[in-house]
Amino acid sequence: MPNGPFAILPLKGNRSNIVWAEPRAADALLKMNEADFLSELTKRFGTFLGELSLEGPRFGYPLSLQMAERMIDQRVCLAGDSAHGIHPLAGQGLNLGLKDCAALAECIADGVALGLDPGDVSILERYQRWRQFDNVTMALGMEFFDKLFSNDIKPLRAARTLEACAVNAVGPARRFFMKYAGGGAGDLPKLLRGESLAA
Ligand SMILES: Cc1cc2nc3c(=O)[nH]c(=O)nc-3n(C[C@H](O)[C@H](O)[C@H](O)COP(=O)(O)OP(=O)(O)OC[C@H]3O[C@@H](n4cnc5c(N)ncnc54)[C@H](O)[C@@H]3O)c2cc1C
Numbered sequence: 198m199p200n201g202p203f204a205i206l207p208l209k210g211n212r213s214n215i216v217w218a219e220p221r222a223a224d225a226l227l228k229m230n231e232a233d234f235l236s237e238l239t240k241r242f243g244t245f246l247g248e249l250s251l252e253g254p255r256f257g258y259p260l261s262l263q264m265a266e267r268m269i270d271q272r273v274c275l276a277g278d279s280a281h282g283i284h285p286l287a288g289q290g291l292n293l294g295l296k297d298c299a300a301l302a303e304c305i306a307d308g309v310a311l312g313l314d315p316g317d318v319s320i321l322e323r324y325q326r327w328r329q330f331d332n333v334t335m336a337l338g339m340e341f342f343d344k345l346f347s348n349d350i351k352p353l354r355a356a357r358t359l360e361a362c363a364v365n366a367v368g369p370a371r372r373f374f375m376k377y378a379g380g381g382a383g384d385l386p387k388l389l390r391g392e393s394l395a396a
Contacts, residue, residue, distance in 0.1 A: 199349040202286040202342070203241045211246055216285045218260065218347070227257045260284060262340055264333065268297075268325045272316040276301055281332045284339040286346075292380035293332055299386035300327045306394040331383055 201218025208214055215238070219226060226234060235249050242249060263282035268275045277294030301324050308320035345357050364370045376382045380389070387394055 198241060199347065201347045202284075204286045204288070205242065206288045212252055213246070214288070215242070216288070217241070218284075218286070218343075223257050227255050262336055264336055268329060269321040271318075274301060274321050274324060280328075281336055283336040284343045286339060286342060287378055289335055289339065289378070289380075293335060296331065296380065296386065296389060297328050299388035300324055302388060303386045303394060327384065327386075 198218075200222070201220060202216065203218070204216040206214040206216065217226075217238075226237065229237070231251060234255070235251070239249055261282065262284065265275050265280045268280045276297035278290060280297065281293060283290055283293070304320050304324040304327070305315045308317055308323075309315055313320060345353060348354075364374055373382070
């Protein structure tokens, strides 16, 4: 949408989580009565799942990109949103946090197996090296998509339509995006591959 991304993130059953970015009209939408809100929502969501109803309350969040300059300090490390706050348009925040936790657990387990203290600087540095690239890449990717989709400029509109069609039409591209969005791509820690830390 010209004002910002409107993302439909499927949940179990006939339900979806909606991320609706509206820099100017957010307050009015949050205060609207339910019938008016559903009417505004239907204009964007459509009726492909039938008539819409709300399963829970509406929440408003100020969105901004936040990246910690470093994820570690002496016997301290950051994981999840304490290290990175990214645009929620593709629902990737939790995935990144789970990857951080699984990578940290693996770094500590490997280090302790070598006889190191769990807070040893080499363990924390390995954790930071492992996770920082993925976190920064994902954050910048979401910013790029946000800027690409939050406007009504004709060439950009054409570019994103073309990109969406190409990804839909080309099986390997579609599968890559699905795998990446599902958190299953890249240098995955053992816990996210279903393996034990001891193995
Ligand atoms: C609008 C929106 C939609 C989103 N949609 C999705 C989605 O569909 N899929 C997805 O994967 N991600 C989504 N995210 C991102 C996701 O919510 C976060 O990435 C995830 O919740 C981060 O988990 P976390 O445990 O790192 O931090 P949080 O969930 O923020 O948890 C931190 C916890 O620490 C507590 N806390 C803070 N300070 C203290 C303190 N001093 N002492 C004790 N406790 C404290 C807080 O109360 C909180 O409970 C969305 C985010 C937003 C804003």
